[in-house]
Amino acid sequence: MSAGAGAARRRVDVRVVGIGPGGVDQLTVEAVAALNAVDVFVVADKGAASADLRRLREAILVHHRTGPYEVVDVADPERDRGRAVAADAAAYDRAVTDWHDARAEAYEEVLAGLPEGTVAGFLVWGDPALYDSTLRILDRIAARGLVAPVVGVVPGVSAVSLLAARHGLVLNQVGSALTITTMRRLRDHADAGHDNLVVVLAADAPPVDLPGEWDVWWGGNLGTDGELLLAGPLRDVAPRIADARQALRTEHGWVMDTSLLRRHG
Ligand SMILES: C[S@@+](CC[C@H](N)C(=O)[O-])C[C@H]1O[C@@H](n2cnc3c(N)ncnc32)[C@H](O)[C@@H]1O
Structure with missing residues:
Protein backbone atom coordinates (compact mmCIF):
# COMPACT_ATOMS: atom_id res chain seq x y z
CA MET A 1 0.00 0.00 0.00
CA SER A 2 1.31 3.50 -0.72
CA ALA A 3 0.04 6.93 0.21
CA GLY A 4 -2.25 8.45 -2.39
CA ALA A 5 -1.11 11.51 -4.33
CA GLY A 6 -1.06 14.52 -2.04
CA ALA A 7 -1.86 12.49 1.12
CA ALA A 8 0.12 13.74 4.14
CA ARG A 9 2.53 11.10 5.36
CA ARG A 10 2.11 10.24 8.99
CA ARG A 11 5.33 11.11 10.92
CA VAL A 12 6.12 8.65 13.69
CA ASP A 13 8.90 9.11 16.21
CA VAL A 14 10.88 5.85 16.43
CA ARG A 15 13.75 4.89 18.75
CA VAL A 16 15.88 1.94 17.73
CA VAL A 17 17.67 0.94 20.91
CA GLY A 18 20.60 -1.45 21.14
CA ILE A 19 20.00 -3.45 24.32
CA GLY A 20 23.17 -5.54 24.40
CA PRO A 21 23.43 -9.30 23.92
CA GLY A 22 21.18 -10.50 26.73
CA GLY A 23 22.13 -9.30 30.19
CA VAL A 24 20.53 -6.44 32.11
CA ASP A 25 24.00 -5.03 32.77
CA GLN A 26 24.98 -4.61 29.12
CA LEU A 27 22.95 -1.48 28.34
CA THR A 28 24.45 1.98 28.05
CA VAL A 29 23.13 4.94 30.05
CA GLU A 30 21.89 6.40 26.74
CA ALA A 31 19.98 3.18 26.00
CA VAL A 32 18.29 3.27 29.41
CA ALA A 33 17.25 6.91 28.81
CA ALA A 34 15.86 5.93 25.40
CA LEU A 35 13.88 3.01 26.89
CA ASN A 36 12.29 5.48 29.26
CA ALA A 37 11.31 7.82 26.42
CA VAL A 38 9.36 5.13 24.54
CA ASP A 39 5.57 4.79 24.86
CA VAL A 40 5.04 1.62 22.82
CA PHE A 41 7.58 -1.14 22.23
CA VAL A 42 7.11 -3.00 18.97
CA VAL A 43 8.31 -6.59 19.41
CA ALA A 44 8.57 -9.36 16.85
CA ASP A 45 6.80 -12.42 18.21
CA LYS A 46 8.79 -15.43 17.04
CA GLY A 47 6.67 -17.98 18.90
CA ALA A 48 7.63 -20.54 21.51
CA ALA A 49 11.12 -21.05 20.08
CA SER A 50 12.18 -17.64 21.33
CA ALA A 51 10.34 -17.64 24.68
CA ASP A 52 13.57 -17.45 26.67
CA LEU A 53 14.89 -14.55 24.54
CA ARG A 54 11.61 -12.79 25.09
CA ARG A 55 11.93 -13.32 28.83
CA LEU A 56 15.40 -11.70 28.71
CA ARG A 57 13.98 -8.69 26.86
CA GLU A 58 11.22 -8.38 29.46
CA ALA A 59 13.79 -8.61 32.27
CA ILE A 60 15.67 -5.72 30.66
CA LEU A 61 12.52 -3.60 30.56
CA VAL A 62 11.50 -4.50 34.13
CA HIS A 63 15.02 -3.64 35.33
CA HIS A 64 15.50 -0.35 33.52
CA ARG A 65 12.12 1.06 32.66
CA THR A 66 10.27 3.24 35.14
CA GLY A 67 6.54 3.81 34.73
CA PRO A 68 3.99 2.02 32.58
CA TYR A 69 4.56 1.11 28.95
CA GLU A 70 2.84 -0.79 26.22
CA VAL A 71 4.13 -3.70 24.13
CA VAL A 72 2.70 -4.52 20.73
CA ASP A 73 3.56 -8.04 19.57
CA VAL A 74 3.88 -8.44 15.84
CA ALA A 75 3.76 -12.02 14.59
CA ASP A 76 7.05 -12.53 12.76
CA PRO A 77 6.40 -13.53 9.13
CA GLU A 78 7.58 -16.99 8.07
CA ARG A 79 11.03 -17.02 6.51
CA ASP A 80 11.94 -19.57 3.85
CA ARG A 81 14.79 -21.65 5.32
CA GLY A 82 14.46 -24.57 2.90
CA ARG A 83 17.30 -26.63 1.52
CA ALA A 84 17.44 -24.71 -1.80
CA VAL A 85 17.74 -21.43 0.08
CA ALA A 86 20.55 -22.77 2.29
CA ALA A 87 22.52 -23.97 -0.73
CA ASP A 88 22.17 -21.02 -3.11
CA ALA A 89 23.35 -17.48 -2.29
CA ALA A 90 20.86 -15.78 -4.64
CA ALA A 91 17.94 -17.79 -3.22
CA TYR A 92 19.13 -16.94 0.30
CA ASP A 93 19.21 -13.20 -0.52
CA ARG A 94 15.73 -13.42 -2.09
CA ALA A 95 14.31 -15.23 0.95
CA VAL A 96 15.72 -12.54 3.26
CA THR A 97 14.37 -9.74 1.03
CA ASP A 98 10.88 -11.30 1.01
CA TRP A 99 11.02 -11.70 4.77
CA HIS A 100 12.05 -8.05 5.23
CA ASP A 101 9.21 -6.90 2.95
CA ALA A 102 6.69 -8.89 4.99
CA ARG A 103 8.12 -7.47 8.21
CA ALA A 104 7.98 -3.92 6.82
CA GLU A 105 4.30 -4.39 6.01
CA ALA A 106 3.52 -5.74 9.47
CA TYR A 107 5.43 -2.97 11.31
CA GLU A 108 3.96 -0.30 9.04
CA GLU A 109 0.47 -1.35 10.08
CA VAL A 110 1.40 -0.96 13.76
CA LEU A 111 3.11 2.41 13.29
CA ALA A 112 0.25 3.77 11.19
CA GLY A 113 -2.22 2.86 13.94
CA LEU A 114 -0.42 4.60 16.82
CA PRO A 115 -2.02 7.74 18.29
CA GLU A 116 -0.43 11.04 17.26
CA GLY A 117 2.68 11.88 19.31
CA THR A 118 3.41 8.28 20.39
CA VAL A 119 7.08 7.33 20.58
CA ALA A 120 7.58 3.81 19.22
CA GLY A 121 10.58 1.73 20.30
CA PHE A 122 12.35 -1.21 18.73
CA LEU A 123 14.61 -3.15 21.08
CA VAL A 124 17.52 -4.48 19.09
CA TRP A 125 19.67 -7.32 20.34
CA GLY A 126 23.30 -6.16 20.68
CA ASP A 127 24.01 -3.19 18.39
CA PRO A 128 21.59 -2.16 15.63
CA ALA A 129 24.56 -1.61 13.30
CA LEU A 130 25.65 -5.24 13.26
CA TYR A 131 23.72 -8.09 11.60
CA ASP A 132 20.35 -6.61 12.35
CA SER A 133 17.72 -5.51 9.86
CA THR A 134 15.56 -3.16 11.91
CA LEU A 135 17.04 -0.05 10.25
CA ARG A 136 16.68 -1.57 6.77
CA ILE A 137 13.06 -2.42 7.50
CA LEU A 138 12.38 1.13 8.70
CA ASP A 139 13.91 2.36 5.40
CA ARG A 140 11.49 0.10 3.56
CA ILE A 141 8.59 1.45 5.59
CA ALA A 142 9.67 5.00 4.67
CA ALA A 143 9.87 3.99 1.00
CA ARG A 144 6.37 2.50 1.07
CA GLY A 145 5.07 6.02 1.68
CA LEU A 146 2.28 5.56 4.23
CA VAL A 147 4.21 6.59 7.35
CA ALA A 148 7.40 8.61 7.72
CA PRO A 149 9.43 7.15 10.57
CA VAL A 150 11.66 9.75 12.26
CA VAL A 151 14.36 7.42 13.50
CA GLY A 152 16.79 7.88 16.37
CA VAL A 153 19.36 5.11 16.88
CA VAL A 154 21.04 4.26 20.17
CA PRO A 155 24.06 2.00 19.82
CA GLY A 156 24.38 -1.09 21.96
CA VAL A 157 27.07 -3.41 23.25
CA SER A 158 27.38 -6.05 20.52
C1 LIG B 1 21.21 -11.51 14.14
S1 LIG B 1 22.83 -11.41 14.84
C2 LIG B 1 22.62 -10.03 15.90
C3 LIG B 1 23.91 -9.39 16.34
C4 LIG B 1 23.66 -8.23 17.29
N1 LIG B 1 23.06 -7.11 16.58
C5 LIG B 1 24.95 -7.78 17.97
O1 LIG B 1 25.34 -6.63 17.80
O2 LIG B 1 25.50 -8.58 18.73
C6 LIG B 1 22.74 -12.76 15.94
C7 LIG B 1 24.11 -13.32 16.18
O3 LIG B 1 24.80 -12.48 17.08
C8 LIG B 1 25.58 -13.26 17.95
N2 LIG B 1 25.04 -13.11 19.32
C9 LIG B 1 23.97 -12.41 19.70
N3 LIG B 1 23.78 -12.50 21.03
C10 LIG B 1 24.78 -13.28 21.51
C11 LIG B 1 25.14 -13.73 22.79
N4 LIG B 1 24.42 -13.39 23.88
N5 LIG B 1 26.24 -14.51 22.91
C12 LIG B 1 26.98 -14.83 21.84
N6 LIG B 1 26.69 -14.44 20.59
C13 LIG B 1 25.59 -13.67 20.42
C14 LIG B 1 25.43 -14.70 17.49
O4 LIG B 1 26.44 -14.98 16.54
C15 LIG B 1 24.08 -14.67 16.84
O5 LIG B 1 23.94 -15.72 15.92
Whole structure:
Protein backbone atom coordinates (compact mmCIF):
# COMPACT_ATOMS: atom_id res chain seq x y z
CA MET A 1 0.00 0.00 0.00
CA SER A 2 1.31 3.50 -0.72
CA ALA A 3 0.04 6.93 0.21
CA GLY A 4 -2.25 8.45 -2.39
CA ALA A 5 -1.11 11.51 -4.33
CA GLY A 6 -1.06 14.52 -2.04
CA ALA A 7 -1.86 12.49 1.12
CA ALA A 8 0.12 13.74 4.14
CA ARG A 9 2.53 11.10 5.36
CA ARG A 10 2.11 10.24 8.99
CA ARG A 11 5.33 11.11 10.92
CA VAL A 12 6.12 8.65 13.69
CA ASP A 13 8.90 9.11 16.21
CA VAL A 14 10.88 5.85 16.43
CA ARG A 15 13.75 4.89 18.75
CA VAL A 16 15.88 1.94 17.73
CA VAL A 17 17.67 0.94 20.91
CA GLY A 18 20.60 -1.45 21.14
CA ILE A 19 20.00 -3.45 24.32
CA GLY A 20 23.17 -5.54 24.40
CA PRO A 21 23.43 -9.30 23.92
CA GLY A 22 21.18 -10.50 26.73
CA GLY A 23 22.13 -9.30 30.19
CA VAL A 24 20.53 -6.44 32.11
CA ASP A 25 24.00 -5.03 32.77
CA GLN A 26 24.98 -4.61 29.12
CA LEU A 27 22.95 -1.48 28.34
CA THR A 28 24.45 1.98 28.05
CA VAL A 29 23.13 4.94 30.05
CA GLU A 30 21.89 6.40 26.74
CA ALA A 31 19.98 3.18 26.00
CA VAL A 32 18.29 3.27 29.41
CA ALA A 33 17.25 6.91 28.81
CA ALA A 34 15.86 5.93 25.40
CA LEU A 35 13.88 3.01 26.89
CA ASN A 36 12.29 5.48 29.26
CA ALA A 37 11.31 7.82 26.42
CA VAL A 38 9.36 5.13 24.54
CA ASP A 39 5.57 4.79 24.86
CA VAL A 40 5.04 1.62 22.82
CA PHE A 41 7.58 -1.14 22.23
CA VAL A 42 7.11 -3.00 18.97
CA VAL A 43 8.31 -6.59 19.41
CA ALA A 44 8.57 -9.36 16.85
CA ASP A 45 6.80 -12.42 18.21
CA LYS A 46 8.79 -15.43 17.04
CA GLY A 47 6.67 -17.98 18.90
CA ALA A 48 7.63 -20.54 21.51
CA ALA A 49 11.12 -21.05 20.08
CA SER A 50 12.18 -17.64 21.33
CA ALA A 51 10.34 -17.64 24.68
CA ASP A 52 13.57 -17.45 26.67
CA LEU A 53 14.89 -14.55 24.54
CA ARG A 54 11.61 -12.79 25.09
CA ARG A 55 11.93 -13.32 28.83
CA LEU A 56 15.40 -11.70 28.71
CA ARG A 57 13.98 -8.69 26.86
CA GLU A 58 11.22 -8.38 29.46
CA ALA A 59 13.79 -8.61 32.27
CA ILE A 60 15.67 -5.72 30.66
CA LEU A 61 12.52 -3.60 30.56
CA VAL A 62 11.50 -4.50 34.13
CA HIS A 63 15.02 -3.64 35.33
CA HIS A 64 15.50 -0.35 33.52
CA ARG A 65 12.12 1.06 32.66
CA THR A 66 10.27 3.24 35.14
CA GLY A 67 6.54 3.81 34.73
CA PRO A 68 3.99 2.02 32.58
CA TYR A 69 4.56 1.11 28.95
CA GLU A 70 2.84 -0.79 26.22
CA VAL A 71 4.13 -3.70 24.13
CA VAL A 72 2.70 -4.52 20.73
CA ASP A 73 3.56 -8.04 19.57
CA VAL A 74 3.88 -8.44 15.84
CA ALA A 75 3.76 -12.02 14.59
CA ASP A 76 7.05 -12.53 12.76
CA PRO A 77 6.40 -13.53 9.13
CA GLU A 78 7.58 -16.99 8.07
CA ARG A 79 11.03 -17.02 6.51
CA ASP A 80 11.94 -19.57 3.85
CA ARG A 81 14.79 -21.65 5.32
CA GLY A 82 14.46 -24.57 2.90
CA ARG A 83 17.30 -26.63 1.52
CA ALA A 84 17.44 -24.71 -1.80
CA VAL A 85 17.74 -21.43 0.08
CA ALA A 86 20.55 -22.77 2.29
CA ALA A 87 22.52 -23.97 -0.73
CA ASP A 88 22.17 -21.02 -3.11
CA ALA A 89 23.35 -17.48 -2.29
CA ALA A 90 20.86 -15.78 -4.64
CA ALA A 91 17.94 -17.79 -3.22
CA TYR A 92 19.13 -16.94 0.30
CA ASP A 93 19.21 -13.20 -0.52
CA ARG A 94 15.73 -13.42 -2.09
CA ALA A 95 14.31 -15.23 0.95
CA VAL A 96 15.72 -12.54 3.26
CA THR A 97 14.37 -9.74 1.03
CA ASP A 98 10.88 -11.30 1.01
CA TRP A 99 11.02 -11.70 4.77
CA HIS A 100 12.05 -8.05 5.23
CA ASP A 101 9.21 -6.90 2.95
CA ALA A 102 6.69 -8.89 4.99
CA ARG A 103 8.12 -7.47 8.21
CA ALA A 104 7.98 -3.92 6.82
CA GLU A 105 4.30 -4.39 6.01
CA ALA A 106 3.52 -5.74 9.47
CA TYR A 107 5.43 -2.97 11.31
CA GLU A 108 3.96 -0.30 9.04
CA GLU A 109 0.47 -1.35 10.08
CA VAL A 110 1.40 -0.96 13.76
CA LEU A 111 3.11 2.41 13.29
CA ALA A 112 0.25 3.77 11.19
CA GLY A 113 -2.22 2.86 13.94
CA LEU A 114 -0.42 4.60 16.82
CA PRO A 115 -2.02 7.74 18.29
CA GLU A 116 -0.43 11.04 17.26
CA GLY A 117 2.68 11.88 19.31
CA THR A 118 3.41 8.28 20.39
CA VAL A 119 7.08 7.33 20.58
CA ALA A 120 7.58 3.81 19.22
CA GLY A 121 10.58 1.73 20.30
CA PHE A 122 12.35 -1.21 18.73
CA LEU A 123 14.61 -3.15 21.08
CA VAL A 124 17.52 -4.48 19.09
CA TRP A 125 19.67 -7.32 20.34
CA GLY A 126 23.30 -6.16 20.68
CA ASP A 127 24.01 -3.19 18.39
CA PRO A 128 21.59 -2.16 15.63
CA ALA A 129 24.56 -1.61 13.30
CA LEU A 130 25.65 -5.24 13.26
CA TYR A 131 23.72 -8.09 11.60
CA ASP A 132 20.35 -6.61 12.35
CA SER A 133 17.72 -5.51 9.86
CA THR A 134 15.56 -3.16 11.91
CA LEU A 135 17.04 -0.05 10.25
CA ARG A 136 16.68 -1.57 6.77
CA ILE A 137 13.06 -2.42 7.50
CA LEU A 138 12.38 1.13 8.70
CA ASP A 139 13.91 2.36 5.40
CA ARG A 140 11.49 0.10 3.56
CA ILE A 141 8.59 1.45 5.59
CA ALA A 142 9.67 5.00 4.67
CA ALA A 143 9.87 3.99 1.00
CA ARG A 144 6.37 2.50 1.07
CA GLY A 145 5.07 6.02 1.68
CA LEU A 146 2.28 5.56 4.23
CA VAL A 147 4.21 6.59 7.35
CA ALA A 148 7.40 8.61 7.72
CA PRO A 149 9.43 7.15 10.57
CA VAL A 150 11.66 9.75 12.26
CA VAL A 151 14.36 7.42 13.50
CA GLY A 152 16.79 7.88 16.37
CA VAL A 153 19.36 5.11 16.88
CA VAL A 154 21.04 4.26 20.17
CA PRO A 155 24.06 2.00 19.82
CA GLY A 156 24.38 -1.09 21.96
CA VAL A 157 27.07 -3.41 23.25
CA SER A 158 27.38 -6.05 20.52
CA ALA A 159 28.06 -9.72 21.11
CA VAL A 160 31.35 -9.04 19.31
CA SER A 161 32.41 -6.42 21.88
CA LEU A 162 31.39 -8.67 24.74
CA LEU A 163 33.30 -11.64 23.31
CA ALA A 164 36.45 -9.50 23.10
CA ALA A 165 35.98 -8.16 26.62
CA ARG A 166 35.35 -11.57 28.19
CA HIS A 167 38.54 -12.97 26.63
CA GLY A 168 40.55 -9.75 27.19
CA LEU A 169 41.20 -9.55 23.44
CA VAL A 170 42.07 -6.84 20.97
CA LEU A 171 40.17 -8.02 17.90
CA ASN A 172 42.55 -6.69 15.26
CA GLN A 173 46.25 -7.34 15.20
CA VAL A 174 48.52 -4.30 14.86
CA GLY A 175 47.92 -2.63 11.50
CA SER A 176 45.79 -5.55 10.25
CA ALA A 177 42.23 -6.02 9.14
CA LEU A 178 39.38 -7.69 10.95
CA THR A 179 36.69 -9.51 8.97
CA ILE A 180 33.27 -9.89 10.53
CA THR A 181 31.26 -12.55 8.81
CA THR A 182 28.75 -15.34 9.17
CA MET A 183 29.47 -19.03 9.58
CA ARG A 184 27.97 -19.52 6.07
CA ARG A 185 30.72 -17.35 4.58
CA LEU A 186 33.61 -18.38 6.84
CA ARG A 187 35.18 -20.88 4.47
CA ASP A 188 35.08 -18.44 1.52
CA HIS A 189 36.90 -15.83 3.57
CA ALA A 190 39.45 -18.29 4.94
CA ASP A 191 40.12 -19.55 1.39
CA ALA A 192 40.51 -15.95 0.23
CA GLY A 193 43.29 -15.38 2.77
CA HIS A 194 41.43 -13.54 5.53
CA ASP A 195 43.07 -14.72 8.72
CA ASN A 196 41.43 -12.76 11.50
CA LEU A 197 37.68 -13.31 11.54
CA VAL A 198 34.80 -12.75 13.88
CA VAL A 199 32.06 -15.25 13.09
CA VAL A 200 28.38 -14.83 13.95
CA LEU A 201 25.18 -16.67 13.04
CA ALA A 202 26.60 -20.14 13.54
CA ALA A 203 24.47 -23.26 13.37
CA ASP A 204 27.35 -25.43 14.48
CA ALA A 205 30.93 -25.39 15.83
CA PRO A 206 33.49 -23.92 13.41
CA PRO A 207 34.92 -26.46 10.92
CA VAL A 208 38.36 -27.83 11.79
CA ASP A 209 39.46 -28.30 8.17
CA LEU A 210 40.01 -24.64 7.27
CA PRO A 211 43.31 -24.10 5.44
CA GLY A 212 46.17 -23.50 7.89
CA GLU A 213 46.42 -23.58 11.67
CA TRP A 214 43.86 -21.58 13.65
CA ASP A 215 43.16 -20.48 17.19
CA VAL A 216 39.62 -19.79 18.38
CA TRP A 217 38.12 -17.65 21.13
CA TRP A 218 34.47 -18.58 21.59
CA GLY A 219 31.56 -17.25 23.67
CA GLY A 220 28.09 -18.77 23.97
CA ASN A 221 25.01 -16.93 25.37
CA LEU A 222 27.30 -14.08 26.37
CA GLY A 223 26.03 -11.70 28.99
CA THR A 224 23.40 -14.13 30.29
CA ASP A 225 23.40 -16.46 33.30
CA GLY A 226 24.34 -19.33 31.02
CA GLU A 227 27.41 -17.65 29.47
CA LEU A 228 30.16 -20.09 28.45
CA LEU A 229 33.68 -19.30 27.18
CA LEU A 230 36.25 -21.49 25.45
CA ALA A 231 39.60 -20.73 23.80
CA GLY A 232 42.56 -22.55 22.29
CA PRO A 233 43.70 -24.29 19.10
CA LEU A 234 40.68 -24.77 16.81
CA ARG A 235 41.30 -28.51 16.34
CA ASP A 236 41.20 -29.11 20.11
CA VAL A 237 38.44 -26.68 21.00
CA ALA A 238 35.92 -27.26 18.16
CA PRO A 239 34.53 -30.52 19.67
CA ARG A 240 34.16 -28.76 23.02
CA ILE A 241 32.31 -25.92 21.30
CA ALA A 242 29.91 -28.46 19.78
CA ASP A 243 29.28 -29.93 23.26
CA ALA A 244 28.89 -26.48 24.84
CA ARG A 245 26.40 -25.42 22.13
CA GLN A 246 24.37 -28.56 22.79
CA ALA A 247 24.47 -28.02 26.57
CA LEU A 248 23.26 -24.41 26.21
CA ARG A 249 20.46 -25.43 23.89
CA THR A 250 19.35 -28.19 26.26
CA GLU A 251 19.45 -26.01 29.35
CA HIS A 252 18.09 -22.72 27.96
CA GLY A 253 16.23 -23.68 24.80
CA TRP A 254 18.47 -21.45 22.66
CA VAL A 255 22.11 -20.90 21.86
CA MET A 256 23.80 -17.91 20.23
CA ASP A 257 27.54 -17.88 19.92
CA THR A 258 30.29 -15.69 18.54
CA SER A 259 33.87 -16.67 17.75
CA LEU A 260 37.14 -15.01 16.87
CA LEU A 261 39.15 -17.25 14.55
CA ARG A 262 42.79 -16.33 13.95
CA ARG A 263 45.18 -18.13 11.59
CA HIS A 264 48.75 -18.41 12.76
CA GLY A 265 50.25 -20.70 10.19
C1 LIG B 1 21.21 -11.51 14.14
S1 LIG B 1 22.83 -11.41 14.84
C2 LIG B 1 22.62 -10.03 15.90
C3 LIG B 1 23.91 -9.39 16.34
C4 LIG B 1 23.66 -8.23 17.29
N1 LIG B 1 23.06 -7.11 16.58
C5 LIG B 1 24.95 -7.78 17.97
O1 LIG B 1 25.34 -6.63 17.80
O2 LIG B 1 25.50 -8.58 18.73
C6 LIG B 1 22.74 -12.76 15.94
C7 LIG B 1 24.11 -13.32 16.18
O3 LIG B 1 24.80 -12.48 17.08
C8 LIG B 1 25.58 -13.26 17.95
N2 LIG B 1 25.04 -13.11 19.32
C9 LIG B 1 23.97 -12.41 19.70
N3 LIG B 1 23.78 -12.50 21.03
C10 LIG B 1 24.78 -13.28 21.51
C11 LIG B 1 25.14 -13.73 22.79
N4 LIG B 1 24.42 -13.39 23.88
N5 LIG B 1 26.24 -14.51 22.91
C12 LIG B 1 26.98 -14.83 21.84
N6 LIG B 1 26.69 -14.44 20.59
C13 LIG B 1 25.59 -13.67 20.42
C14 LIG B 1 25.43 -14.70 17.49
O4 LIG B 1 26.44 -14.98 16.54
C15 LIG B 1 24.08 -14.67 16.84
O5 LIG B 1 23.94 -15.72 15.92
